Amino acid sequence: xxxxxxEGLTVEFKxxxxxxIDRDIVAFANSKGGLLLLGVDDRGKVVGExxxxxxxxxxxxxxxxxxxxxxxxxxxxxxxIVIIEVAEGAEKPYSxxxxxxxxxxxxxxxxxxxxxxxxxxxxxxxxxxxLTCRDLTLKDISLKKIKAxxxxxxxxxxxxxxxxxxxxxxxxxxRKNKISNAGAxxxxxxxxxxxxxxxxIFAAFKGTERINIYDRNDxxxxxxxxxxxxxxxxKKHLNVRSEIRDFDRFDIYEIPLDALREAVVNAIVHRNYAxxxxxxxxxxxxxxxxxENPGGLVEGMAKRDFGKSSVRRNPIIADLFHRMDKVERxxxxxxRMKNLMRDAGLQEPEFEMDSFFRAIFYRxxxxxxxxxxxxxxxxxxxxxxxxxxxxxEKGxEKGxEKGxExxxxxxxxxxxxxxxxxxxxxxxxMTQGSLTKKTVDYNIEKLKVKGVIKRIGPAKGGHWEIVE
Numbered sequence: 001x002x003x004x005x006x007e008g009l010t011v012e013f014k015x016x017x018x019x020x021i022d023r024d025i026v027a028f029a030n031s032k033g034g035l036l037l038l039g040v041d042d043r044g045k046v047v048g049e050x051x052x053x054x055x056x057x058x059x060x061x062x063x064x065x066x067x068x069x070x071x072x073x074x075x076x077x078x079x080x081i082v083i084i085e086v087a088e089g090a091e092k093p094y095s096x097x098x099x100x101x102x103x104x105x106x107x108x109x110x111x112x113x114x115x116x117x118x119x120x121x122x123x124x125x126x127x128x129x130x131l132t133c134r135d136l137t138l139k140d141i142s143l144k145k146i147k148a149x150x151x152x153x154x155x156x157x158x159x160x161x162x163x164x165x166x167x168x169x170x171x172x173x174x175r176k177n178k179i180s181n182a183g184a185x186x187x188x189x190x191x192x193x194x195x196x197x198x199x200x201i202f203a204a205f206k207g208t209e210r211i212n213i214y215d216r217n218d219x220x221x222x223x224x225x226x227x228x229x230x231x232x233x234x235k236k237h238l239n240v241r242s243e244i245r246d247f248d249r250f251d252i253y254e255i256p257l258d259a260l261r262e263a264v265v266n267a268i269v270h271r272n273y274a275x276x277x278x279x280x281x282x283x284x285x286x287x288x289x290x291x292e293n294p295g296g297l298v299e300g301m302a303k304r305d306f307g308k309s310s311v312r313r314n315p316i317i318a319d320l321f322h323r324m325d326k327v328e329r330x331x332x333x334x335x336r337m338k339n340l341m342r343d344a345g346l347q348e349p350e351f352e353m354d355s356f357f358r359a360i361f362y363r364x365x366x367x368x369x370x371x372x373x374x375x376x377x378x379x380x381x382x383x384x385x386x387x388x389x390x391x392x393e394k395g396x397e398k399g400x401e402k403g404x405e406x407x408x409x410x411x412x413x414x415x416x417x418x419x420x421x422x423x424x425x426x427x428x429x430m431t432q433g434s435l436t437k438k439t440v441d442y443n444i445e446k447l448k449v450k451g452v453i454k455r456i457g458p459a460k461g462g463h464w465e466i467v468e
Contacts, residue, residue: 002035002037002170003037003040003044003046004044004155004156004157005153005155005157005170005323006044006106006153006155006323007042007106008105008106008171008319008322008323009031009032009034009103009105009106009172009315009316009318009319010028010031010032010033010034010035010103010170010171010172010319011034011035011037011106011170012024012028012034012035012036012037012106012108013037013040013041013042013044014036014037014038014039014040015038015039015040015041015042015047015049016038016039016049017038017049017055017059017082019058019062021036021038021059021062021084022062022063022065022066022096022097022098023096023098023101023108023110024036024086024101024108025062025063025066025070025072025084025086025096026066026070026094026095026096026100026101027101027102027103027108027109028086028088028103029066029070029086029087029088029089029092029094030089030092030093030094030100030101030102030103031088031102031103031315032088032103032130032172032315032316033073033085033086033087033088034085034086034103035083035084035085035086036083036084036085036086037081037082037083037084038081038082038083038084039080039081039082040081046079046080046081048080048081049080049081049082050077050082051075051076051077051082055082056075059072059075059084060072060075063086065097066094066095066096067094067095068089068091068094070086070089070094071087072084072085072086073085073086073087093111093116098110099111100115100116102115103315104312104315105315105318105319105322105327106319106322127313127314128181128272128273128274128314129180129181129182129185129273129314129315129316129317130180130181130182130316131180131181132178132179132180132181133178133179133180133181133183133184133188133194133195134194135194136179136183136184136188136194137179138161138164138165138179140188140189140190140194141164141168141179141183141187141188141189142187142188142189142222143159143160143161143164145186145187145188145189145222145224146159146164146167146187147159148224149186149187149224149320149323149324152224152324152325152326153323153324153325154325165177168183168187171183171316171319171320172316172319173186173187173316180316181195181273182314182316182317182320185198185222185223185273185317186222186223186224186317186320187222188222191220191221191222192220192221195273196220197273197275197276197277197278197279198220198223198273199218199219199220199226199279199280200218200219200226200229200230200279200280200281200282201216201217201218201219201279201280201281201282202216202217202218202219202229202230202233202281202282202283202284203215203216203217203281203282203283203284204216204233204237204283204284205283205284205285205286206286207285207286208285208286208287208288209285210283215236215237217229217233223268223317223321224324226268226280227264227265227268227321227326230264230280230282231257231260231261231264233282233284234257234260234264234282234284234289235253235257237284238253238254238255238284238289238363239253239254239363239364240252240253240254241254243434245409245410245435245439248436248439250434252434254363254364255289255341255344255346255361255363255364256340256341256343256344256346258336258340258431259336259337259340259341259349259361260289260291260361261326262333262336262337262340263291263337263349263359263361264282264291265321265326265327265333266291266293266327266333266334266359267280267291267292267293267357267359268280268293268317268321269312269313269314269317269318269321269327270293270295270312270313270314270357271293271294271295271313271314272293272294272295272313273314275294275295278294278356279294280292280293280294281293286363287362287363287365288360288361288362288363289360289361289363290358290359290360290361291358291359291361292356292357292358292359293356293357294355294356295313295355295356295357296353296354296355296356296357297353297357334351337349337359340431341361343431343432344364345364346361346362346364347362349361349362407447407450407452408443408446410433410435410439410443411443411446411447411452413433413435414429414433414435414440414443414444414447415447415452415453415466417429417432417433418453418464418466419466422463422464422465422466423463423464424464426440426441426444451467452466452467453465453466453467454467
């Protein structure tokens, strides 16, 4: 079951044993503990590893040589793999010969000295998500919600009541026969009964002030449902236009949905759930969208480090959303939001940090349905600040000037993206050009056949070249 669930906050795969596992041992001890599986590759394929007495002695020596010394909980052979169980440490922070490490989603990451001081300054205090949820029992856990999580995480595991304890333990939300607040927020049948202040509120306003509400939705349910409902509310109230490409229809929202999804996940993952009487808010105005969560920057992070490094307020919840592929693994969410808005020719989002954290996205006046004089002037002002041609649009014009008029629209988009950035990946072409994988692959091959582009070097590490 562990292999099927994949790597996460408390599970790491290694093809073979090497002394460098000291980093993972330290990372688990500095985080929530975890299991190191030797003989499994990154894709979850069992390649096999044999536990010998020599290997077992070396692993124990590696753990004892950490500072402070780490006691390995268990080392055992399980079929073709070796399992090393590391408990959460009681004397954080721990370091190996190469430095301090921690777990961030499914990654072992080296920490800076500032992170060592800030993240573990109050290591004796358990976070709200890790505290036991009072009165919550396994009977209160919804199998339907767990199945929804498994589907989103693309896991084929079939859950049953008998498997609940081991499954919840593997997700770090069940310990010593107690379910944590993170488990309640994700899987409780009635979340509001156990954590009444965990709701999200979505509101659409007429105008640019918080005065006239014409639509509202209060969601008091699990975090995945809150995320889904938030995205649905945004799609309901944002303008959308359609484009036909190669006989396929594409809906394009005035604000990139991926940027808004990132902001919603950021609010859920970084919310301070210990603050009662507060909610996550999604507010839609005529000129902007605001996404707000209780809790400003995590203690110890300076504003100058914002967007450059990642300190998760709720690492367990972050890990669960990472497993569902809804959060950036290495904390690149802020940068991604900025890039998506910039690529769409829009103003970069603004971020406000006080006792709340706000992400503000300005709507595109070019697609506004409001045409009164005040709206027109406001749109002109925002347009002066935000409207600029994307690299794709500029590249299309240049491409036409260079005599590539005979290319199809999608070929031109790909051609111009490559011309701007010869090292661009196919995934980046899909994102920046709003194209499907099938469309990108098909049109790249057409461009190669026409002798317009060629690939220099391998898929990873190589680059594209425009054939003049």
